[in-house]
Amino acid sequence: MEQLELSQIQGFLINNYFEKPFSNYYLLEIENKEKAKNYLKEIAGRITSANHQNNNQSFTNIGFTSSGLAALGLHEKNLRFFIREFREGMVTPHRQRLLGDHESSDPQKWQWGGPANAPIHLVLMVFTSSEDELRMQDAALQQEFSENGLKISHVLRADTFPERKEHFGFREGISQPIIIGSGVEGHERDKIKAGEFVLGYENEYDVHPDTPLLKEAQGKMEMLTSDPEGTGQKDLGRNGTYFVLRQLKEDVDGFWNFLNEKTKNADGSLNPSESTKMAAKMMGRWPGGAPLVKFPDADPGTLSDDNDFVYIETDKFGLRCPFGAHARRTNPRDNFEESKPAESLKLTRKHRIMRRTRSYGEKFTASATNHTPSDEVGVLFGCFNADINRQFEFIQYTWAAYPKFKQLYADPDPFIGVKENPAEGVIQQFTIPTETHNEYVEGLKSFVTVRGGAYFFFPSITAVEYLSTI
Numbered sequence: 527m528e529q530l531e532l533s534q535i536q537g538f539l540i541n542n543y544f545e546k547p548f549s550n551y552y553l554l555e556i557e558n559k560e561k562a563k564n565y566l567k568e569i570a571g572r573i574t575s576a577n578h579q580n581n582n583q584s585f586t587n588i589g590f591t592s593s594g595l596a597a598l599g600l601h602e603k604n605l606r607f608f609i610r611e612f613r614e615g616m617v618t619p620h621r622q623r624l625l626g627d628h629e630s631s632d633p634q635k636w637q638w639g640g641p642a643n644a645p646i647h648l649v650l651m652v653f654t655s656s657e658d659e660l661r662m663q664d665a666a667l668q669q670e671f672s673e674n675g676l677k678i679s680h681v682l683r684a685d686t687f688p689e690r691k692e693h694f695g696f697r698e699g700i701s702q703p704i705i706i707g708s709g710v711e712g713h714e715r716d717k718i719k720a721g722e723f724v725l726g727y728e729n730e731y732d733v734h735p736d737t738p739l740l741k742e743a744q745g746k747m748e749m750l751t752s753d754p755e756g757t758g759q760k761d762l763g764r765n766g767t768y769f770v771l772r773q774l775k776e777d778v779d780g781f782w783n784f785l786n787e788k789t790k791n792a793d794g795s796l797n798p799s800e801s802t803k804m805a806a807k808m809m810g811r812w813p814g815g816a817p818l819v820k821f822p823d824a825d826p827g828t829l830s831d832d833n834d835f836v837y838i839e840t841d842k843f844g845l846r847c848p849f850g851a852h853a854r855r856t857n858p859r860d861n862f863e864e865s866k867p868a869e870s871l872k873l874t875r876k877h878r879i880m881r882r883t884r885s886y887g888e889k890f891t892a893s894a895t896n897h898t899p900s901d902e903v904g905v906l907f908g909c910f911n912a913d914i915n916r917q918f919e920f921i922q923y924t925w926a927a928y929p930k931f932k933q934l935y936a937d938p939d940p941f942i943g944v945k946e947n948p949a950e951g952v953i954q955q956f957t958i959p960t961e962t963h964n965e966y967v968e969g970l971k972s973f974v975t976v977r978g979g980a981y982f983f984f985p986s987i988t989a990v991e992y993l994s995t996i
Contacts, residue, residue: 528706528707528728530708530720530724531986532575532576532709533575533987534575534764534987534988535575535765535986536573536574536576536587536588536984536987537574537575537576537577537585538574538651538984539723539724539880539910539984540576540708540710541576542699542702542882543653544699546585546655547655547686547687548653548654548655548656548659549684550651550652550664550681550682550683551650552649552651552652553638553639553649553680554647554677554679555644555645555647555676556598556648556676557677559598559675560675561675562598562675562676563599563994564994565675565676565994566990566993567995569586569650570987570990573586573990574586574587575987576708577709583654583659584653584654584659584663585652586651586652587651587984588650589648589649589651589984590982590985591615591646591648591980591982591983592605592612592615592981593615593645593646594648597647598647598993600993600996601744603742604739606741607738608983609913609915611915611919612981615980616633616639616772616979617639617640617979624923625919626922626927626943626945627976628945629946629947630972630975631946631976633976636976636977636979637680637977637978638679638680638980639978639979639980643978644679646679648982649769649771649980650667651684683886684885684886685884685885686884687891689814689891691813692891692905693778693890693891693892693899693903693904693905694781694941695805695891696811696813696815697813697829697831698905699881700811700815700833701833702716702880702881703716703717703718703875703878704718705723705724706720708720713834715859716833718875721733721734721735722735722911722912723880723911723912724766724767724912725737725763725764725766725767726761726766729913730872730875731876734754736913737753737762737764738761738763738983739757739760739762739763740759740761740762744996745992745993745996746995747760747992749991749992750988750992762985762989762992763985764986765985765986765987766984766986766989767910767911767983767984768910768911768912768913768982768983768984769882769909769910769983770879770909770911770914770979770982771906771907771980771981771982772906772907772908772979773886773904773907773976773977773978774907774974774975774976775902775904775974775977776903776904776905777974778892778897779892779898779899780971781892781897781973782892782894782897784971785801785805785894788801788804798893798895799894801894802893803824803825804967805894806818807847807848808848808850808941808956808967809852810848810851810852810853811853812825812826813893814826814829814830815831816830817833817835817853818846819835819837820835820840822846836867837854837860838867844932844959845959845960848956848958848959849931849934849957849959850932850937850956852940852941852942855926856921856925856926857874858874858925859871859874861932862874863932876916877917878911879911879917879918879921880910880911881907881908882909882910883907883908885903887904888901888903890903904974922942927939928943929954936952936954936955937954937955937956941973944973945972946972954969955968955969
């Protein structure tokens with residue numbers, strides 16, 4: 527087992543920071559690169575590492591866009607060594623097709639990160655234990671930014687709500703991979719090689735993931751380690767990772783009205799228990815987190831982080847948890863297409879992401895009988911991965927958006943795969959298998975709208991300091 531350099535890896539990758547439920551994500555533009563580089567040198571000592579060696583009450587992490595690295599002065603030849611998805615960013619025609627960012631989710635309509643918005647060069651994340659502490663941090667940081675050549679493009683409030691539920695009503699942060707060597711404990715089948723998430727270590731293909739090497743000499747290169755493949759070039763990527771951030775507006779009222787309409791009693795009255803059951807079928811878990819594989823008929827009524835299950839042994843035909851459920855299609859476990867269980871688990875491990883999702887807007891958790899927030903609400907979906915295309919984009923396009931999944935033929939992911947206005951004749955449905963026949967929830971609607979997004983590189987703590995020297 528490779529030993530991870532936890533003091534160099536930024537902590538948000540390894541830890542979910544649930545103990546720090548209040549946070550701001552500052553999206554910043556570099557206006558004065560020399561001042562900004564001096565600031566990076568200072569803030570490198572405040573970054574929270576994976577073993578929390580910053581001794582601060584609040585946690586701090588930092589990431590850079592491709593344009594941000596260019597704004598700092600990273601040479602074009604060195605930028606070329608980053609993976610293509612990061613270099614190009616989230617807003618290209620190809621990315622739009624992969625991610626389904628059309629109509630209301632078109633980047634032209636985004637609040638941040640789109641072509642009509644202010645540039646985003648880096649994200650600074652601050653996590654605190656209380657609202658008061660976050661306000662104090664905010665005042666101090668805004669002063670720091672103005673003094674150090676940084677302009678705020680946008681601020682995202684990102685919180686973990688009580689019971690870790692997001693606005694649709696479901697418990698978040700349950701099914702996560704475990705990075706081998708991170709010190710995190712869990713089920714053996716969830717353990718994945720570090721190189722799936724951290725650059726500089728072997729991945730599930732038994733090779734090192736592509737890493738940004740320094741082709742052109744810049745700055746204090748002696749601060750960095752050499753390429754493990756033996757090229758002799760310095761490795762800017764070691765102990766770094768890529769972070770995907772997308773702001774997703776949730777149409778909570780529309781979602782529950784849709785389910786209530788589909789589950790009405792014969793006399794036209796609402797049936798909240800059936801609405802909740804249909805919502806659980808679409809998610810693959812009950813609102814409290816209990817998996818349908820173990821509780822197919824009724825919500826046990828308790829909060830649950832139970833992740834100890836597979837599908838072939840107990841639910842081969844999707845009678846408990848439908849094949850099209852969000853949780854099942856984005857993590858098929860031992861039921862990857864038509865592969866055998868052991869091979870399925872092996873293949874699934876090559877497409878996992880480390881989710882880091884928080885909510886924005888009022889602390890409102892919907893249900894079948896209470897689903898009208900007073901203002902816009904949603905989630906800040908975040909995830910870490912070493913290969914954006916093979917991990918995040920694959921899950922979004924191949925597993926979520928593609929309607930032909932397993933035995934299904936017209937079933938996009940009911941939460942993140944439904945087209946807002948499908949072409950004439952295109953069916954969008956959710957299939958619920960039973961012992962004798964399939965039941966269909968027809969006319970699926972899109973209840974999630976993208977409001978902004980970007981790809982970030984989260985360097986090692988030493989690499990952050992190195993960037994101040996280029």
